[in-house]
Amino acid sequence: MRDPPEAPGIWPGLLVEWRQQEDGWHGRVAYTLPGSYGPVLVEAWLPADQLKSD
Structure with missing residues (x-):
């Protein structure tokens, strides 16, 4: 995924679900980011x- 709100850049993640909204398709993605005490699991809806995928 590209540029999640908390961390600009390209990050690996797991696509869990799709949904269509008025402004287009969005994917619910689970991914980890570095935290103060180790990796933090984040789940977010991001625009398609x-x-x-690589």
Whole structure:
């Protein structure tokens, strides 16, 4: 995924669900970010244009 709100850049994540909204498709993604005491699990809905599979 690209540029989640907390951490700009490209991050690996797991796509859990899709939903269509008025402004287009969004994916619910689970991913980890570095935290003060180790990795933090984050779950967020992101617009489809921020998601990319490699």
